[in-house]
Amino acid sequence: MTQDTLLDLKLDELRNELATIRAPEALESGLLSRFRTRAPRPRLWWMPPLALAATIALASWIVRGPVPGNDIVSLAPATIDSDPPFLALRPLDRISKEKNGARVVATEFPRALLADWGLPVSPERAEEPVRAEMLYSANGEPLAVRLLN
Amino acid sequence: MAMPPEDLQPELELVRRMKDGDETAFVLLYRRHRDAVFRLALMYSGSHATAADVTQDAFIHFISHPAKYDATRGTLAAWLCGIARNLARKAAGWREDATDPDALADDTAPHESRIEHDTPLERVLRGEAAEHVRRAIASLAPHYRDVLILCELSELSYAEAAQVCGIDIGTVRSRLSRARARLAQCLAPYREGAREAVT
Numbered sequence: 001m002t003q004d005t006l007l008d009l010k011l012d013e014l015r016n017e018l019a020t021i022r023a024p025e026a027l028e029s030g031l032l033s034r035f036r037t038r039a040p041r042p043r044l045w046w047m048p049p050l051a052l053a054a055t056i057a058l059a060s061w062i063v064r065g066p067v068p069g070n071d072i073v074s075l076a077p078a079t080i081d082s083d084p085p086f087l088a089l090r091p092l093d094r095i096s097k098e099k100n101g102a103r104v105v106a107t108e109f110p111r112a113l114l115a116d117w118g119l120p121v122s123p124e125r126a127e128e129p130v131r132a133e134m135l136y137s138a139n140g141e142p143l144a145v146r147l148l149n
Numbered sequence: 150m151a152m153p154p155e156d157l158q159p160e161l162e163l164v165r166r167m168k169d170g171d172e173t174a175f176v177l178l179y180r181r182h183r184d185a186v187f188r189l190a191l192m193y194s195g196s197h198a199t200a201a202d203v204t205q206d207a208f209i210h211f212i213s214h215p216a217k218y219d220a221t222r223g224t225l226a227a228w229l230c231g232i233a234r235n236l237a238r239k240a241a242g243w244r245e246d247a248t249d250p251d252a253l254a255d256d257t258a259p260h261e262s263r264i265e266h267d268t269p270l271e272r273v274l275r276g277e278a279a280e281h282v283r284r285a286i287a288s289l290a291p292h293y294r295d296v297l298i299l300c301e302l303s304e305l306s307y308a309e310a311a312q313v314c315g316i317d318i319g320t321v322r323s324r325l326s327r328a329r330a331r332l333a334q335c336l337a338p339y340r341e342g343a344r345e346a347v348t
Contacts, residue, residue, distance in 0.1 A: 003333040010282040010336060011301050018302060023187035024201050028179060031208050035175050038212050 054118045061087060086135055086144035089117060094143070101138025108132070117145070161220055168215045179208060182226055186233045189303050193237035203240060207232040227309035230299070234313055285335035293328035300325050 062084065088095060095102075112126040135144040160181075166174035183204060190203035210232055211218070218228050286294060299310040300321065307325075311318040 003337070004329075006336055007329060007333045010332075014282050014286075015302060015304075018188050018192075021184070021188050021191060023183040023204055024197075027183065027201060027205055027208075028176070031179060031205065031212070032172065032176070034209055035172060035212050 050118070051120050055120050058087070058119055061085065083133075083148060084146055086133075086146045087117075087119075088144050090141070090143050095135075098137045098143060102143065103136055103138075105134050105136060106131070107134050114147075157220065157224065160225055164215065164218065164220075164225065175212070178211075178225070182229050183208075185226060185303060186229050189230050189298070190233045190237040192298050192302065193234060194241045196241075199237065199240050203233050203236045206236050223309050223312050227305050227312060230303055230305060230309075231313035234299070281336065282332070285332050288335060289328055289331055293324055293331065296321050296324045297328040297332075 108129045108131050110126070111121055111128045111130045114130070115121045115126075131148040133146045133148065134142055135146075137143055160178070163174045163178050167178060186207055187200050187204045190200035190207075191197065194200050194203060207229055211229065218225060222228075286297060289297065295314060296310055299305045299313060300307065305313065307318050307321045310325075311321045314321065
C-alpha cells in the first residue's frame with residue numbers, strides 16, 4: 001500500500017464520517033420566516049405611469065380651461081364662471097345629449113374617491129373631504145365633476 | 150480533491166428566482182447547501198450550536214444580500230462556504246498564521262506549541278473509524294488544516310478554496326501538498342502495520 005493510497009483511504013473514512021452529519025432541521029423554518037420578510041413584494045409597476053398620466057391630464061385640463069363650444073359650461077350656473085372647469089367623467093358626446101335634463105349638485109366626498117377617476121391623490125390627504133359640484137344626467141348618472149377645493 | 154465541472158445554469162436560475170422572491174427556489178437552494186455549510190462550520194468551530202448559528206447567519210446573509218454572489222467568481226457552494234468559514238473562524242477565535250511562503254517551507258514542521266491537541270475537528274469527529282487521521286490532522290498547522298478542510302473534506306476545487314481563503318491557487322496547491330505530506334508522515338506507522346498484515 002503506497003503512502004498516497006493509505007492517505008486517500010483514511011481521508012475517505014473521514015469524509016464518510018462527516019457525510020452522516022446533517023444541519024439541524026429547525027433552522028429551515030426560521031430562515032423561511034426571514035426570507036418572507038425580506039422577499040420583494042410584487043411591484044406595482046403600472047402605478048407611476050398611471051399617476052403621471054393622470055397628473056398630466058388634470059394639469060392640461062386646468063391650463064386649457066373649458067373647451068370652446070362645450071355645452072357643459074353652459075349647463076353650469078352663471079355665478080361660478082370663475083370656478084374651475086368641469087372634468088368629464090363620461091365621453092363628451094354622451095354629456096352633450098343631456099342639455100335639458102342635466103343638473104348640477106353641490107356635494108362633498110372623501111378625497112380618496114378621486115383616485116377612482118384616475119386623479120392623483122396624496123395618501124396623507126386621502127381621508128380629507130373635498131367640496132365639489134357634480135353634473136348629473138336626468139336619470140342620475142354622474143357626467144362631470146368640478147372640484148372646488 | 151477538485152470537484153468535477155457541473156452545469157451551473159439550473160442553480161443560477163434558482164438564484165434568479167430567489168432574488169425575485171420565489172420561496173420555493175430559496176428552499177431548494179437551502180436544502181442543497183445546508184449540510185455542506187453546517188459541516189464546514191462544525192469543522193471550524195467544533196460546536197454544534199455555533200455551527201447552527203453560523204449556518205443560519207450565512208443563509209441570512211444570502212437572503213439579505215443575494216446580489217453579492219457573483220457567479221463569474223465561483224459556485225454558490227464555494228461562496229456560502231466562504232461566508233461560513235469566515236463566520237466560524239471569527240466565532241471560534243481562530244488566529245491568522247503567517248502566509249509568507251518562506252515561513253511555510255516544505256520542511257517546516259509545526260512547533261509543538263502550535264499544535265492544537267483538541268481542535269474543533271477533533272471534537273467533531275469522535276468516531277473510531279478515523280481516529281488516527283483525526284489526530285494527524287489536528288497536528289497540522291492551521292493554514293495547512295484550512296486548505297485540507299476546504300479541498301479534501303469539503304471538496305471545494307483549488308480555485309474555490311483560493312477564493313475562499315483569499316490566496317492564490319498556487320498557494321492552495323502547495324499548502325495542500327504539504328498538508329498531505331505531513332499527514333502521510335503521521336500515518337506511516339499505519340502503513341507499516343497494513344503491510345505486515347498483508348504479509
